[in-house]
Amino acid sequence: MKQNLLLLSDRKYAVALSSGTAALHLALLSNNIGQGDLVLTSSMTFAATANAIVYSGATPYFIDSDLRTGNIDTVLLEDTIRNLHDRNVKVSAIVPVDLLGKTANYSELLRDI
Numbered sequence: 001m002k003q004n005l006l007l008l009s010d011r012k013y014a015v016a017l018s019s020g021t022a023a024l025h026l027a028l029l030s031n032n033i034g035q036g037d038l039v040l041t042s043s044m045t046f047a048a049t050a051n052a053i054v055y056s057g058a059t060p061y062f063i064d065s066d067l068r069t070g071n072i073d074t075v076l077l078e079d080t081i082r083n084l085h086d087r088n089v090k091v092s093a094i095v096p097v098d099l100l101g102k103t104a105n106y107s108e109l110l111r112d113i
């Protein structure tokens with residue numbers, strides 16, 4: 001299976017996991033997210049998203065949804081990051097969720113703030 005994933009993804013390494021929660025958890029750990037980190041994520045999601053953040057030792061911080069898509073509201077996200085920054089609170093990561101067949105607004109999410 002891993003060999004097929006390598007071929008399909010055109011990557012050097014692949015890991016097969018037992019669940020989406022494990023994949024999210026591992027993604028956070030491999031990005032050095034742990035105790036003391038604050039991770040922003042979408043408020044409308046499955047428990048797996050927040051569980052993975054908590055399993056890594058970090059704290060989830062929920063951002064409300066864009067009314068059109070149900071995915072993370074990028075305007076609210078930017079406001080929140082600025083507010084947290086003004087209070088000297090560091091954001092360590094953002095875990096967007098692609099909900100109900102609609103992808104999150106990655107062009108906005110990947111834009112420099």
Ligand SMILES: Cc1ncc(COP(=O)(O)O)c(C=O)c1O
Nearest residue numbers: 019020021022045046048049097
């Ligand atoms: C948003 C989201 N993330 C992750 C998962 C993965 O969950 P599981 O650990 O059950 O595979 C799901 C499953 O429905 C999901 O809806």
